[in-house]
Amino acid sequence: MSNLTKEIPKEERVLLRKIFWRSFTLYSSVSPAKQGGSGFCYSMMPFINKLYNNPEDKKEALSRHMSYFSATIPMSTFIMGLTASMEKENSMREDFDTTSINAVKSSLMGPLSGIGDSIFWGVIRVIAAGVAVSIGQSGNVLAPIIFLLLFNIPAVVIKYYGTFLGYSLGAKYIEKLYASGLINILTKAASIVGLIMVGGMTSQMVNFKTTVQFKMGGTSVLNLQNMLDQIFVGIIPLGLTLLCFYLMKNKKVSINILLIAIIILGILLSALGIA
Numbered sequence: 001m002s003n004l005t006k007e008i009p010k011e012e013r014v015l016l017r018k019i020f021w022r023s024f025t026l027y028s029s030v031s032p033a034k035q036g037g038s039g040f041c042y043s044m045m046p047f048i049n050k051l052y053n054n055p056e057d058k059k060e061a062l063s064r065h066m067s068y069f070s071a072t073i074p075m076s077t078f079i080m081g082l083t084a085s086m087e088k089e090n091s092m093r094e095d096f097d098t099t100s101i102n103a104v105k106s107s108l109m110g111p112l113s114g115i116g117d118s119i120f121w122g123v124i125r126v127i128a129a130g131v132a133v134s135i136g137q138s139g140n141v142l143a144p145i146i147f148l149l150l151f152n153i154p155a156v157v158i159k160y161y162g163t164f165l166g167y168s169l170g171a172k173y174i175e176k177l178y179a180s181g182l183i184n185i186l187t188k189a190a191s192i193v194g195l196i197m198v199g200g201m202t203s204q205m206v207n208f209k210t211t212v213q214f215k216m217g218g219t220s221v222l223n224l225q226n227m228l229d230q231i232f233v234g235i236i237p238l239g240l241t242l243l244c245f246y247l248m249k250n251k252k253v254s255i256n257i258l259l260i261a262i263i264i265l266g267i268l269l270s271a272l273g274i275a
Contacts, residue, residue: 038066048062048065083105
């Protein structure tokens with residue numbers, strides 16, 4: 001047993017191992033609105049069931065972890081461990097700000113995914129593939145297995161110890177943050193980083209380019225897309241995203257209804273030659 005796991009009480013180590021094993025289901029049920037949200041919630045259930053006896057508190061915690069979550073799989077358990085430590089603190093403190101939990105989650109998804117993608121997809125996968133290909137060229141039928149082992153062993157090790165590391169860091173520093181009054185600054189900073197990440201995702205994933213042009217004498221006199229870009233680059237995707245957010249938050253419109261409406265709108269705009 002490593003020093004990292006020895007520092008954690010036995011009962012909590014058992015719960016963290018359950019989080020680790022459940023984390024393999026992170027993306028088993030993916031939706032556009034939640035990505036790995038349901039898998040994250042399922043992974044957190046052992047801790048939530050242990051920490052909260054009040055059904056309402058348990059319901060609130062489960063709902064909290066059904067929010068959007070997307071991170072490189074080997075790095076995800078670090079966030080789960082840190083989140084578990086924050087849930088523990090929340091169960092013991094009446095003045096705990098629960099919004100800080102999702103704020104920290106959102107702020108960590110982007111940076112950790114950037115590191116994880118670079119290491120696992122950019123380095124380890126390439127090295128593992130290179131070794132496996134060279135072995136396969138010699139006719140060794142074990143080449144695919146070697147590739148899987150070289151890629152997955154480091155991923156699983158980091159996943160396992162990342163769970164305990166996230167929990168240890170959370171338990172160690174959250175109490176200090178509360179004592180020093182810095183928790184509000186952390187929550188605010190995490191919220192800002194999370195919003196930046198959401199804004200970046202919106203600009204990359206929501207696309208709209210109109211093909212509408214007004215011509216006179218065979219010459220284009222007005223390109224609608226260029227005019228929109230001069231006003232604000234990405235104004236339509238941003239407006240559509242904010243409209244969906246408004247409808248979900250204030251009008252309680254179902255995400256499924258919005259998805260269907262956007263699909264129908266996209267088909268109509270394409271059929272009419274507008275976009």
